[in-house]
Amino acid sequence: MNSVNLKQLAQELNLSVSTVSRALRDSWEISTPTKQRVFDLAKKMNFQPNPYASSLRKHRSRTIAVVIPEVANNFFALAIKGIETVAREKGYHVLIYLTNEEVAEEMAIAASLQSGRVDGVILSLCGSTQDTRHLLDLQQRNIPLVFFDRVSDGITAPKVMTNDHESGFIATEHLIKAGCRRVAHLTISMSLSISHKRQQGYEDGLRRYDQPWDPDLVIHCGSDEEVNYRMIKELFLSDKRPDGVFASVEKLAVQVYHVCRELGLRIPEDVKVISFSNLVTASLLSPSLTTIAQPAYDMGKEAATILFRRLEKKYIVVPEDRVMLPAKLEVRASTMSS
Amino acid sequence: MNSVNLKQLAQELNLSVSTVSRALRDSWEISTPTKQRVFDLAKKMNFQPNPYASSLRKHRSRTIAVVIPEVANNFFALAIKGIETVAREKGYHVLIYLTNEEVAEEMAIAASLQSGRVDGVILSLCGSTQDTRHLLDLQQRNIPLVFFDRVSDGITAPKVMTNDHESGFIATEHLIKAGCRRVAHLTISMSLSISHKRQQGYEDGLRRYDQPWDPDLVIHCGSDEEVNYRMIKELFLSDKRPDGVFASVEKLAVQVYHVCRELGLRIPEDVKVISFSNLVTASLLSPSLTTIAQPAYDMGKEAATILFRRLEKKYIVVPEDRVMLPAKLEVRASTMSS
DNA sequence: CTGTTAGCGCTTTCAA
DNA sequence: TTGAAAGCGCTAACAG
Numbered sequence: 001m002n003s004v005n006l007k008q009l010a011q012e013l014n015l016s017v018s019t020v021s022r023a024l025r026d027s028w029e030i031s032t033p034t035k036q037r038v039f040d041l042a043k044k045m046n047f048q049p050n051p052y053a054s055s056l057r058k059h060r061s062r063t064i065a066v067v068i069p070e071v072a073n074n075f076f077a078l079a080i081k082g083i084e085t086v087a088r089e090k091g092y093h094v095l096i097y098l099t100n101e102e103v104a105e106e107m108a109i110a111a112s113l114q115s116g117r118v119d120g121v122i123l124s125l126c127g128s129t130q131d132t133r134h135l136l137d138l139q140q141r142n143i144p145l146v147f148f149d150r151v152s153d154g155i156t157a158p159k160v161m162t163n164d165h166e167s168g169f170i171a172t173e174h175l176i177k178a179g180c181r182r183v184a185h186l187t188i189s190m191s192l193s194i195s196h197k198r199q200q201g202y203e204d205g206l207r208r209y210d211q212p213w214d215p216d217l218v219i220h221c222g223s224d225e226e227v228n229y230r231m232i233k234e235l236f237l238s239d240k241r242p243d244g245v246f247a248s249v250e251k252l253a254v255q256v257y258h259v260c261r262e263l264g265l266r267i268p269e270d271v272k273v274i275s276f277s278n279l280v281t282a283s284l285l286s287p288s289l290t291t292i293a294q295p296a297y298d299m300g301k302e303a304a305t306i307l308f309r310r311l312e313k314k315y316i317v318v319p320e321d322r323v324m325l326p327a328k329l330e331v332r333a334s335t336m337s338s
Numbered sequence: 339m340n341s342v343n344l345k346q347l348a349q350e351l352n353l354s355v356s357t358v359s360r361a362l363r364d365s366w367e368i369s370t371p372t373k374q375r376v377f378d379l380a381k382k383m384n385f386q387p388n389p390y391a392s393s394l395r396k397h398r399s400r401t402i403a404v405v406i407p408e409v410a411n412n413f414f415a416l417a418i419k420g421i422e423t424v425a426r427e428k429g430y431h432v433l434i435y436l437t438n439e440e441v442a443e444e445m446a447i448a449a450s451l452q453s454g455r456v457d458g459v460i461l462s463l464c465g466s467t468q469d470t471r472h473l474l475d476l477q478q479r480n481i482p483l484v485f486f487d488r489v490s491d492g493i494t495a496p497k498v499m500t501n502d503h504e505s506g507f508i509a510t511e512h513l514i515k516a517g518c519r520r521v522a523h524l525t526i527s528m529s530l531s532i533s534h535k536r537q538q539g540y541e542d543g544l545r546r547y548d549q550p551w552d553p554d555l556v557i558h559c560g561s562d563e564e565v566n567y568r569m570i571k572e573l574f575l576s577d578k579r580p581d582g583v584f585a586s587v588e589k590l591a592v593q594v595y596h597v598c599r600e601l602g603l604r605i606p607e608d609v610k611v612i613s614f615s616n617l618v619t620a621s622l623l624s625p626s627l628t629t630i631a632q633p634a635y636d637m638g639k640e641a642a643t644i645l646f647r648r649l650e651k652k653y654i655v656v657p658e659d660r661v662m663l664p665a666k667l668e669v670r671a672s673t674m675s676s
Numbered sequence: 677c678t679g680t681t682a683g684c685g686c687t688t689t690c691a692a
Numbered sequence: 693t694t695g696a697a698a699g700c701g702c703t704a705a706c707a708g
Binding site: 343344345355356359360363387388390391392393394395396 | 700701702703704
């Protein structure tokens with residue numbers, strides 16, 4: 001690193017290091033002409049202050065960490081984009097850590113983050129995390145933590161998530177308004193609270209529009225694609241064949257697609273399908289398929305905004321718990337790049 | 339930050355700071371019993387060395403920057419994953435910066451990276467970048483740069499990219515081996531070198547298998563989806579209806595899908611389609627559709643590996659230009675999460 | 677084997 | 693309005 005530093009600037013200008021430092025941060029205690037001289041030389045010499053020296057001295061790194069289970073998933077990718085956007089706006093840098101859905105990695109990362117490397121952390125838990133001591137440790141070190149999407153109930157911290165109830169409601173409403181009379185709901189692992197809430201929204205949607213709730217139209221799917229396929233097929237072969245399907249996750253919508261293909265049913269003419277999705281797969285089901293998109297980008301921005309509000313200590317010490325962003329109904333064009 | 343530091347450890351143990359420092363880095367000049375005492379107390383007090391102090395002192399941050407045009411694109415997301423994996427293995431941290439395809443942002447980021455914040459940079463150019471002075475500045479500051487995917491010919495630096503010629507060849511070969519006799523090729527903006535190379539691969543593939551090359555089977559598509567759709571439809575309605583299509587980008591494969599749907603052609607029974615893709619859209623075309631996937635993850639790992647090799651100064655100062663990773667033919671199962 | 681010392685480059689009192 | 697000086701926490705000569 002052959003970089004110029006304050007000392008060199010100071011020597012060149014016959015000023016003290018401290019004066020140069022102050023001038024560069026536009027301190028009011030420096031005369032305008034001096035500032036000008038300093039600015040000019042700094043630009044000329046392409047001076048870049050050493051961030052680590054500054055961090056060491058100020059105990060602030062202007063860096064945050066984003067810890068997520070994976071990135072090869074449009075949801076998290078968009079969230080990162082939201083976070084990065086806000087971060088750069090505020091002059092922060094973003095470190096990224098992937099847990100790969102491994103609790104052990106999450107813990108190791110959390111431990112390493114105790115070093116003061118970052119001023120704050122935005123985190124989405126990996127699926128299997130139960131014990132959250134490693135996160136409490138972070139908070140004890142005064143490193144603010146903001147959860148998003150996959151939150152933990154056991155920790156007091158701001159949480160940014162989608163309003164799954166509302167999302168389920170909107171999806172159901174959409175199908176009913178589109179003329180469906182037998183709306184099925186495909187769920188996944190009911191142990192997840194999101195599934196639960198989406199189903200609540202589904203039921204409330206039916207109720208709101210005076211549709212009967214039929215337990216046979218709710219299929220609890222699991223992780224075995226084969227089994228899911230069979231269950232969905234059975235549903236379509238039964239006397240309760242749905243004319244609308246609300247799939248809680250996109251892979252289930254894909255299964256519906258395959259079932260319909262096998263049975264010679266057309267989408268969306270015979271069966272309308274709506275699904276949560278941040279992928280583009282869905283656009284193939286129909287050129288104008290409607291999806292429920294988690295507002296990933298907005299969630300990222302929101303999480304970052306909340307974190308920075310804490311970091312800049314705006315004296316709002318209200319632990320604003322649970323910000324719920326509404327899901328968005330989206331008609332997607334098929335826009336994809338290579 | 340209430341963190342413990344070396345001084346506190348030293349006091350507690352009646353040792354000097356430097357001894358503790360050395361012990362923690364497992365220096366050979368410290369006795370085993372002393373090391374043990376130090377380790378134990380460090381663990382007990384949950385000591386985490388301040389990375390910024392260390393960076394300041396050593397002029398190395400063990401941090402790299404990844405600069406990419408966007409992240410909401412499976413290719414770059416996977417690349418990040420590859421980079422992060424290698425980085426964590428080597429004990430490095432990864433800062434992420436998005437240019438949003440804006441040259442101005444790319445330049446600003448490059449400028450800020452001159453501060454010594456990172457030891458090296460992995461970068462994929464944004465589409466419009468012509469002038470690469472900002473990157474030369476980085477190199478002049480002795481910050482190694484590794485390109486991946488979107489490389490610049492104007493700069494001497496390692497470049498990791500996919501072998502587009504080979505990819506085009508493989509795709510064509512696959513269709514021919516699957517029994518296709520009239521393989522069409524859908525290209526995009528021939529100004530891009532990747533399109534050019536893929537087409538070369540296509541032509542060489544035909545030649546290799548003694549298939550005639552028919553200019554009518556090559557459609558140069560543009561950015562207007564409507565127009566592309568019409569051109570593809572015309573091709574299928576002509577007397578040269580293809581039984582195999584090699585789409586250079588996925589969105590063109592999608593258009594083929596729509597055209598086939600309209601014309602009542604089945605995929606893959608009547609027409610086989612193969613496409614470049616790192617998205618999962620393709621899996622819908624057929625449960626077992628074959629795609630040509632850019633080896634994004636591997637490219638990320640490769641780029642990171644090359645970068646770290648430089649950083650760790652293995653005295654291999656061979657500027658290993660242009661590492662070309664082969665594209666991979668993939669039969670994809672439809673694996674998607676919410 | 678361990679300690680002393682002198683910084684890394686910057687910020688921030690405290691003086692002038 | 694400017695300067696001198698004391699560190700932030702850690703590392704690396706150089707001594708012992």
